[in-house]
Amino acid sequence: MSDISKAPLAIIIMGVSGSGKSSIGEKMAARLGMHFVEGDALHPAANVEKMSKGIPLTDEDRWPWLDIIGQQIAASLAKGEAIAVSCSALKRIYRERLRAAAGGHLYFVYLDGSKELLTRRIGERKGHFMPASLLESQLQTLEVPTGEPGVVTIGIDDTVDGIVEAALKTLDAIR
Numbered sequence: 001m002s003d004i005s006k007a008p009l010a011i012i013i014m015g016v017s018g019s020g021k022s023s024i025g026e027k028m029a030a031r032l033g034m035h036f037v038e039g040d041a042l043h044p045a046a047n048v049e050k051m052s053k054g055i056p057l058t059d060e061d062r063w064p065w066l067d068i069i070g071q072q073i074a075a076s077l078a079k080g081e082a083i084a085v086s087c088s089a090l091k092r093i094y095r096e097r098l099r100a101a102a103g104g105h106l107y108f109v110y111l112d113g114s115k116e117l118l119t120r121r122i123g124e125r126k127g128h129f130m131p132a133s134l135l136e137s138q139l140q141t142l143e144v145p146t147g148e149p150g151v152v153t154i155g156i157d158d159t160v161d162g163i164v165e166a167a168l169k170t171l172d173a174i175r
């Protein structure tokens with residue numbers, strides 16, 4: 001099996017709110033010895049305020065945020081450094097923007113879960129700005145990335161470790 005940590009690699013861990021992007025992304029990046037960036041931390045304050053009030057973001061709200069993420073990925077790759085970022089990346093046009101920023105060298109790990117499981121995980125989570133009420137709009141906005149280049153789809157009905165293992169194995173298989 002090839003060692004996917006050797007080449008500079010850029011990975012977005014994507015999916016709707018509560019799918020496990022932060023939990024999986026952090027652990028995956030640690031396993032690969034990669035720098036992990038929490039995409040939520042890069043939202044302009046106005047976006048966080050909106051989401052905290054239960055108001056879904058628009059494309060216009062998301063573009064500046066996606067561009068910050070794209071710039072971070074481009075900067076890492078330019079230095080020859082691998083990077084993993086958690087980012088909902090719900091629409092295909094968002095992913096295209098991120099791919100363009102990364103010069104085409106971008107993988108996506110899509111965390112796929114049922115509405116019931118997502119609702120449960122968000123409900124059990126404490127101290128996060130994202131209210132459970134926004135899950136519906138997240139699911140409506142999501143354009144499933146399956147079939148796009150560099151995408152691996154992983155079901156989230158498993159332990160964090162199980163999901164990380166599956167993601168690493170599937171990613172390795174397509175590289």
Ligand SMILES: Nc1ncnc2c1ncn2[C@@H]1O[C@H](COP(=O)(O)OP(=O)(O)OP(=O)(O)O)[C@@H](O)[C@H]1O
Pocket residue numbers: 015016017018019020021022023024040086121122124125126130156158159160163
């Ligand atoms: N495989 C799992 N098994 C059990 N609990 C999990 C699993 N993955 C994530 N969780 C829990 O589910 C909740 C949501 O996970 P997390 O915050 O990582 O998702 P997220 O996609 O980053 O969410 P958001 O986009 O809203 O920030 C957290 O409380 C987390 O601890």
Ligand SMILES: O=C(O)[C@H](O)[C@@H](O)[C@H](O)[C@H](O)CO
Pocket residue numbers: 016017018040057062087088089090130138
């Ligand atoms: O595109 C979006 O609507 C946002 O990025 C959300 O997905 C949140 O950032 C995330 O889910 C926070 O919990």
